[in-house]
Amino acid sequence: MRSSEAEPRRSGGIGWIPMTAVILALAAGPALVAFSGTPEAEAADALHLTLLGTFPAADTVLTEAPDEVRLWFSEAPQMRGSSVRLADAGGELVPTTEAAPEDGDETQVFITPEAPLSAGTYTVHWRVIAQDGHAQNGEFDFQIE
Ligand SMILES: [Cu+2]
The missing domain is CATH 1.20.5 (Single alpha-helices involved in coiled-coils or other helix-helix interfaces)
Structure with a gap:
């Protein structure tokens, strides 16, 4: 039992x-x-710069070639180590000026193609260094008809 x-x-x-x-x-x-994921991550997010918008806007189809590519951030990136590059549909880099901050508003960074862009799909690869030293990067496409 x-x-x-x-x-x-x-x-x-x-x-x-x-x-x-x-x-x-x-x-x-x-x-x-x-x-x-709470206090430290939120504090870091608050310090990080974020991408607010671009011209051309991501995934748009333009009827005219843009004469520049511009990115808006939540704060001025540190330009040392920051870059914006433009690639064509084949992944080839398109010659442009170096990424430069807008005079008087360094939260805007732009590049200018050295020659008018022809029709096709382009990818913008960006990498910027925030004021806190953190790198952020991303990419987006746009198309010219
Ligand atoms: Cu950060």
């Missing part, structure tokens, strides 16, 4: 512990993610 009474208790105990571990893991997982 003793052993048959002990057996279910024991198996019940074994079953209960893993279930508790699973529940704890499920509860702790999101909590840990939330914790690691």
